[in-house]
Amino acid sequence: MGWISLGARSMSVTVQQTAQRGSFDVALSKREVAPGESVTVTVTVDNPNVFSTKFSIIVKLFGKTQSGTISVSSKSRGSKSFTFTAPTALGTYSGSVSVSMYVPEGYAVPI
Amino acid sequence: MVYVPVGEKSISVSVVVGECTKEEFRNGIVSGAKKDPRVVGWYDPYSPILDVTNTVKTVKENVKSARLTIFGSNLDAIRVQGPYDSLPPALSTDQVVANWEKGEEWERQRCPKNDKYYWVIYPCELEVEYEEVKPTPSPWLQMWQLLRGLFPFLPEEPPIVPPESPTY
Numbered sequence: 001m002g003w004i005s006l007g008a009r010s011m012s013v014t015v016q017q018t019a020q021r022g023s024f025d026v027a028l029s030k031r032e033v034a035p036g037e038s039v040t041v042t043v044t045v046d047n048p049n050v051f052s053t054k055f056s057i058i059v060k061l062f063g064k065t066q067s068g069t070i071s072v073s074s075k076s077r078g079s080k081s082f083t084f085t086a087p088t089a090l091g092t093y094s095g096s097v098s099v100s101m102y103v104p105e106g107y108a109v110p111i
Numbered sequence: 112m113v114y115v116p117v118g119e120k121s122i123s124v125s126v127v128v129g130e131c132t133k134e135e136f137r138n139g140i141v142s143g144a145k146k147d148p149r150v151v152g153w154y155d156p157y158s159p160i161l162d163v164t165n166t167v168k169t170v171k172e173n174v175k176s177a178r179l180t181i182f183g184s185n186l187d188a189i190r191v192q193g194p195y196d197s198l199p200p201a202l203s204t205d206q207v208v209a210n211w212e213k214g215e216e217w218e219r220q221r222c223p224k225n226d227k228y229y230w231v232i233y234p235c236e237l238e239v240e241y242e243e244v245k246p247t248p249s250p251w252l253q254m255w256q257l258l259r260g261l262f263p264f265l266p267e268e269p270p271i272v273p274p275e276s277p278t279y
Contacts, residue, residue, distance in 0.1 A: 022117050031186065032125045032132035034224065039124050045117070056114055061122065092125040099117040109115050 018108040020048045022055065022072075024099045035088040043097055044079040047072040054102040061095035062087050131222035133191060136231045137183040139220060144181075157183035163211075163237070170208045173242040181216050182234045189234070194227030211237040 022045055029040035045055040051074055058067045059082045072078040087093075103109050137157060144150050144159035152160040160180045167177035182188065199219055202210070210217055216235040221228050248256070255269040 019115075021115065024117060024120075026120050026122055028122060028124060030124070030132065030134060032127050032134065034130070034132075035126055035128055041122060055117070061124065086124070086126045090126050090128050092123055094121060094123045096119055096121055098119045100114040101117050102114050109113055 016106065016108040019051075019053075019101075019103045019110055021110045022047050022049075022053075022099075022101045024055070024057075024097070026097045033086040035086055035090070037086050038083050039086060040081050040083045041095075041097065042079055042081045043099065044077055045070060045072060045099060045101075046077050047101075048075065049107075050074045051104055051107065053104065056100040056102070057082075058098045059084075059095065060097075062093050129225045130194070130227075131220075131224055131229075133186045133189045133231075135222075136191065136218075136220050136229070137186065137189060137233075140181065140183060140218060140231075140233070151178065154180050154182065155184050159183075166204060167208055167211075167237075167239060170205050171239070173244055175240045175242045177237065177239045179211055179216065180236045180238075182236070185234070190232040191229050192232070193229035194222070194225065195229070196227065198228050199230060208237075211235060 024043055024045045027042045027044070029042070030037070033039050039061070041059050041061065043057050043059070045057070047053055047055075053072060055070050055072060055078070056067070057070065057080055058065060061084045064084060066082045066084070068080050068082070070078045070080045141157055141159070144161070147159070147161065149161040149163065150159045151162045154160055158180055160178055162176070163179045164174060164177045168174045198221070201219070202217060207217070214234055214236065216233045218231045218233065219228060220231045252269065255265075259265045259267070
């Protein structure tokens with residue numbers, strides 16, 4: 001009585017560190033402007049991760065959209081400004097700032 | 112390789128025709144305060160602290176010192192009245208100090224965009240320090256002190272304190 005080999009198979013396990021979601025703040029140069037005057041939206045992003053990453057920013061104001069990306073070192077902050085020109089029609093205009101963060105290969109996406 | 116959403120925030124901007132914004136009025140006050148010798152400090156970069164002792168002394172007694180902090184950082188708390196075609200008449204000192212005690216500093220400001228005048232009302236805080244007031248001695252004590260001036264050998268305290276109203 002003895003052991004006989006049935007063969008061998010290989011397998012691999014990848015351990016990934018989950019990236020942390022960043023955060024951001026928005027500052028307006030003016031909250032009231034005259035027609036034709038410019039207003040600047042400054043977006044400051046915070047990268048809590050130990051890797052450098054990029055943030056994608058989309059700013060919508062006065063019916064117009066501007067976008068851009070910013071590279072931020074590990075555990076650092078970065079900011080980017082967007083300038084819009086006020087329309088001639090009076091009123092209060094709402095807009096939005098959307099920010100996305102790039103997760104590099106080797107890191108799991110945060111839930 | 113993937114982008115994950117970090118979030119979305121709302122912003123809003125008001126478009127106001129031909130008028131100065133509260134921020135512009137406030138900035139005018141701040142730049143004026145930087146040249147004002149009465150400014151003794153800053154509560155924050157938009158809120159000067161002024162020595163208003165001389166003004167308060169004209170309407171109140173026994174004032175030792177008075178300081179006024181004009182708060183300019185919260186634009187929502189600033190009120191604007193106007194426009195007026197000419198400079199509104201100045202408030203009396205009594206009214207100015209009464210406004211301070213209510214927490215309001217009324218400033219007449221001109222808007223160069225439309226060449227109009229406005230009352231711009233800022234929140235403020237008035238702090239007044241009063242002199243210590245010594246109680247007035249009674250007429251009898253005053254007379255005794257006068258006598259002591261003539262006759263220094265008399266004791267400091269009067270021997271008898273007569274009643275307030277003499278009885279007959």
